[in-house]
Amino acid sequence: MSRTITKKLMLFFPKCECEKPIIYHLVKDHNLIVNIYRAKVTPEEEGYLVLDVTGTPRDIEQAMAFVRTFDVSISDTGKGVIRDEVRCTHCGHCITHCPTGALHIGDEATREVLYNEADCIECLACIRVCPFDAFASAF
Amino acid sequence: MKTYEQINKRIESGKAVVMTADEIIDYVEKKGLEQAADQVDVVTTATFGPMCSSGCVLNFGHSKPKIRMTEAWIQDVLVYTGLAAVDVYLGATQLRHGDPANMYHPGEFRYGGGHVIEDLVAGKTLQLFALSYGTDCYPLREIRTYFTINDLNQAIMLNPRNCYQNYNVAVNDSDKTIYTYMGALEPNRKNANYCSAGQLSPLLNDPYYETIGIGTKVWLAGAHGHVYAEGTQHAGGDERTPEGIPKGGAGTLALTADMKQMLPEFVRGVSLRGYGVSLAIGVGIPIPILNVDVLKRTCVRDRDIVAPVVDYSNDYPQNTGKVIGYVSYEQLRSGEIEIEGRKIAVGSLSSYHKALKIANLLADEIRRGDFTLAGPIAALAKDTRSKPLVIREKAS
């Protein structure tokens, strides 16, 4: 059996696809372990979902092919929590509020605050506490 | 021994040796104080953080017909009009009209005076709305127009208090989250926040105000400005360590400069959840290395500077004056401090990263010969304390 990997994805469901049990099929038919960070259905009935999927690269690929048969867009680069690099002043205020260490000091000498998206669990704490409005949610 | 004139001559000829307050530490360690004092002309210091006592004077010029503004708003933020006809003062902490403030606690405070100042410096188009009662010489009673900073005759930043010499470390000893100007503080001392550039900070590198005083030329968000008065709540007489480093807020500076020369990167509106709005601004101050003593004091390190830890759930609001203990900036920067045997995670409101950038920008400007120094024309007091406001039952 081949090694499993974990991928963080953001799915966007247009109005018509919101009611389909897509995640159920990811688990049942494609053997994926799913960890949902954040889900939202907007007043316009569009759906957003940010999740981790764990499985073999082949299973993940097939699962994504299945998801694409619906009118759902998949992003594995753009995440739900985005930092505006120009607005961030690297003050470090968000660091103690970030539960995973996704926000951390890089080089001790320059004290730049790095944002490692892969470690972000989308708790949204940084959006609430950033005094400089550097963080935003995609939805 | 060097004089300001000698140093300025070297700057003008492009030969000045300039280092940041962080580079000078290692340099002196290598070369020794005497040799370094001979070689180095200027040490640059800097800070970038929220400074609530900030604002600016704007002059709009006269409309046709003329108005003497008695109430005015920029982007729906109230400005002070108790000056001449078209002069206004815009304060950093003023809320936008209709902001629900803390009605739904904690309020978000997304836009206010500090943000208007940011937008102004960034060259954005802003709305002015003003009212008047009308006079024979100023008949217009209402005006609504749109402008940018370039349309103004003057846009002068006037900050009554910047550059606190040192500052509190805030914690929360209560059992619920509190929202303060030092950020959100979780219950039972779960986190701590500080706000100082430590070893880079201007007044920590000149603790006795030998070169920084009234009249000293400064770099204010990229513009060349100066210290126009002692800062409000200046308390040069605060308790000090044996090395002369104040253990509390101590000195402050009142700063001014032309906003038309400022860089938007260093003029930033601040939203503090549950508290309000403010302005963060970048300040750089060059210290001329006049002699060995001045140089020695610029070699101050984070480990030598201590800050008082204060409870913001009771002691700060009730003005009890209680200090839980002292921690060094070296400890604060490690991301964790230990108080009374317990470890506490540390966050910051002041950006060391930006302060370092400012210290380097200023050093480059001096090396290029574009920034010469001006020393104080009057010294800041070293023996004053900040007085409390007494609540009296009746006039005596």
Ligand code: SF4
């Ligand atoms: S609190 Fe905001 S400005 Fe400060 S480091 Fe975090 S993201 Fe950047």
Ligand code: SF4
């Ligand atoms: S959303 Fe939460 S986990 Fe992600 S960076 Fe912000 S604070 Fe950290």
